[in-house]
Amino acid sequence: xxxxxxxxxxxxxxxxxxxxxxxxxxxxxxxxxxxxxxxxxxxxxxxxxxxxxxxxxxxxxxxxxxxxxxxxxxxxxxxxxxxxxxxxxxxxxxxxxxxxxxxxxxxxxxxxxxxxxxxxxxxxxxxxx
Amino acid sequence: xxxxxxxxxxxxxxxxxxxxxxxxxxxxxxxxxxxxxxxxxxxxxxxxxxxxxxxxxxxxxxxxxxxxxxxxxxxxxxxxxxxxxxxxxxxxxxxxxxxxxxxxxxxxxxxxxxxxxxxxxxxxxxxxxxxxxxxxxxxxxxxxxxxxxxxxxxxxxxxxxxxxxxxxxxxxxxxxxxxxxxxxxxxxxxxxxxxxxxxxxxxxxxxxxxxxxxxxxxxxxxxxxxxxxxxxxxxxxxxxxxxxxxxxxxxxxxxxxxxxxxxxxxxxxxxxxxxxxx
Numbered sequence: 001x002x003x004x005x006x007x008x009x010x011x012x013x014x015x016x017x018x019x020x021x022x023x024x025x026x027x028x029x030x031x032x033x034x035x036x037x038x039x040x041x042x043x044x045x046x047x048x049x050x051x052x053x054x055x056x057x058x059x060x061x062x063x064x065x066x067x068x069x070x071x072x073x074x075x076x077x078x079x080x081x082x083x084x085x086x087x088x089x090x091x092x093x094x095x096x097x098x099x100x101x102x103x104x105x106x107x108x109x110x111x112x113x114x115x116x117x118x119x120x121x122x123x124x125x126x127x128x129x
Numbered sequence: 130x131x132x133x134x135x136x137x138x139x140x141x142x143x144x145x146x147x148x149x150x151x152x153x154x155x156x157x158x159x160x161x162x163x164x165x166x167x168x169x170x171x172x173x174x175x176x177x178x179x180x181x182x183x184x185x186x187x188x189x190x191x192x193x194x195x196x197x198x199x200x201x202x203x204x205x206x207x208x209x210x211x212x213x214x215x216x217x218x219x220x221x222x223x224x225x226x227x228x229x230x231x232x233x234x235x236x237x238x239x240x241x242x243x244x245x246x247x248x249x250x251x252x253x254x255x256x257x258x259x260x261x262x263x264x265x266x267x268x269x270x271x272x273x274x275x276x277x278x279x280x281x282x283x284x285x286x287x288x289x290x291x292x293x294x295x296x297x298x299x300x301x302x303x304x305x306x307x308x309x310x311x312x313x314x315x316x317x318x319x320x321x322x323x324x325x326x327x328x329x330x331x332x333x334x335x336x337x338x339x340x341x342x343x344x345x346x347x348x349x350x351x352x353x354x355x356x357x358x359x360x361x362x363x364x365x366x367x368x369x370x371x372x373x374x375x376x377x378x379x380x381x382x383x384x385x386x387x388x389x390x391x392x393x394x395x396x397x398x399x400x401x402x403x404x405x406x407x
Contacts, residue, residue, distance in 0.1 A: 013199055020197035023189045023336075031186070031365055038136070038358040046133040050355060052171040057350025064348065081354035085182055085361070089343045091189050092336035099207060110267070114207050118337065121214040125221075125344030 015102050019095055026091030030084045037072075037080030044077055065127075093122050132355065139169065140359035147187060147367025152374060153387045154328065155247055157364045158184040158306045162236060163394040166407055171356065173229050173236075173407060177305030178351030181339050183364035184307040188335035190365060191372060195329035202271040202326055205284065205316070206333045209294045213312070213334055214341035216298020221342035224303045225349055233402030236304050240395030244388040246310045263287040264320075273326050282323055290320040302342035305351075307335040 061067035062082050071079025096119045103111040130138075142164055143157070150157030158180045165176035195201050224232065264270065264284040272281040293315035300308045312331035316322040322330070346352050401407040 015203065016196045016199060016201070019203070020193045023193040023196070027186055027189045027193070027365070031362060034358055034361060037354070038362070041355065041358070042133050042136060046136075047131050049130065050132050050135045052165075052169070052175050052353070052356060055172040055174045055350075058353050062354060063350050063352075078354040081358045082352070085352060085354065085357060086347075088182065088185050088189075088361070089340050089347075092185065092340045095189075096207075096210075096337060099203070111204060111207060114211065118207065118210045118214055121211070121218065122337070122341055122344075125214075125218050125341050126347075127344070 015099075018102070019098065022095055022098055023091060026087065026094060030087035030091065033084030033087060034081050035084075037077050037082075037084055040075075041077035041081065089126070093119075093126070096122060135169075136355070136359040139165075139356070140363040142168070143183065143360045143363025144367035147183070147364035148371040149367075149383070149387050150364075151187070151191070151368040151371025153247070153384045155243065155384075155387060155391065156184070156307050156309050157187060157368055159240065159243055160391060160394060161360060161364065162305060163240065163398050165356075165360070166233070167394075167397060167401065173232055174224075174349075174351050175353050175356055177224065177232075178346050178353065179305075179357045179360040181301075181305035181343060181346060182352060182357045183361045184301075184305070185336050185339045185343065186361050186365040187368040188307060188332055188339065190369060192329075192333040192336060194372070195332060198274070198329075200273050200325055200329040201333045202269070202273075202322070202330050203333070204267070205269050205271070205320075205322065205326075206330045208267055208269065209291065209312075209315075210334055210337050212291045212294035213298035213301070213338040216295040216300075217302035217338050217341035218345065219295075220299035220302025220304075221345035222302075223299070224305075224342075224351075225345070227303070229407055230402045230405055232304070233398050233407040237395040237398030237400075237402060239300060239304060239306070239308075240391050240398060243310050244392035244395065246314070247384060247388045247391075261285045261287065271326065273323060280323070282326070283321070285321050286319050290315045293319055298338050298341070301335075301338050302345075305342075305346075307339065309335055 061071050068079050068082045072083035096115055100115040146160045147157035161180040162176045165171040166173050264287050269284040272279040297308045297311035309331045313327045316327035317324050
């Protein structure tokens with residue numbers, strides 16, 4: 001795909017279709033993981049009495065990327081839900097990463113830069129912070 | 130009440146919220162926080178965390194459909210996401226240092242404004258105005274499908290739109306909502322982008338905006354898996370059904386009813402916030 005000047009403004013239909021599929025796959029696969037973890041947690045801890053009336057944060061291991069991944073690998077139900085939530089958060093991030101490369105393929109360097117700035121802001125929140 | 134009963138009740142309530150949110154275009158996220166905080170007595174920090182996760186799910190789910198239909202303007206979305214993501218991080222930090230009752234009051238005011246905005250008359254055929262220079266340099270102009278053909282449009286007042294988007298991001302990060310109403314206002318009213326393009330592009334942007342505050346919410350312990358599981362699955366399922374019914378349902382009456390519900394929840398949030406019950 002070259003950056004042809006004849007391209008009509010705003011016509012990104014091929015890009016649109018790919019982004020649509022990416023978002024859909026992301027949402028449904030994360031929902032499946034959340035559901036699986038949810039069913040497991042209700043089977044194992046469903047009789048406990050929940051209490052959310054005071055804020056204590058979440059237990060250690062459920063608030064960091066590495067802790068969640070480790071817990072999910074070991075089959076902890078709550079860590080699996082949390083992993084599904086991370087996949088959900090990653091879905092729009094993946095869309096931005098995809099956009100960087102898609103604009104690069106179109107040699108649209110202005111929008112490569114814009115997408116990269118958005119990606120940097122997201123990385124600050126998710127990783128650096 | 131044990132966890133199974135609690136989760137089922139929350140899932141059903143979230144399903145209804147997601148359904149009505151999609152059907153009316155007001156979004157389900159905006160009622161999740163008052164619902165959890167006032168009906169289920171959930172602390173507001175857990176409530177905004179759960180709401181934010183559900184907002185990412187519904188935004189990405191709906192955006193998938195809209196993007197393929199060719200309404201969303203990906204360049205406009207991408208450019209304005211610089212403002213919304215920076216705003217969202219600012220808002221999320223603000224949430225960690227703002228007292229609970231103050232968050233409740235701000236939330237109540239936003240609910241009242243959302244209810245008001247939903248009755249706003251939308252300009253179906255925007256005046257054809259030339260794009261301004263900054264919009265031209267950023268190549269923000271686009272086109273969208275109309276009756277088998279394509280209608281092109283220009284974009285103007287980019288700095289104003291950008292500033293409003295920073296505000297939309299801050300609200301999103303502070304309250305765990307999509308703040309779609311402010312995003313649409315920025316594009317439709319300020320930047321002169323057609324309403325249909327504004328709403329679908331707003332939806333497209335909500336997921337990325339919410340993801341920017343999600344990292345901070347996660348590390349501060351706002352995202353609780355046991356609570357977020359029924360909320361997210363319920364809102365997602367409800368919004369998918371609502372979006373399908375959108376074509377056949379007469380939404381005017383439902384919009385008014387839902388706007389009244391949102392307004393009364395807003396008043397209750399303000400009252401509870403001022404009297405220190407939240």
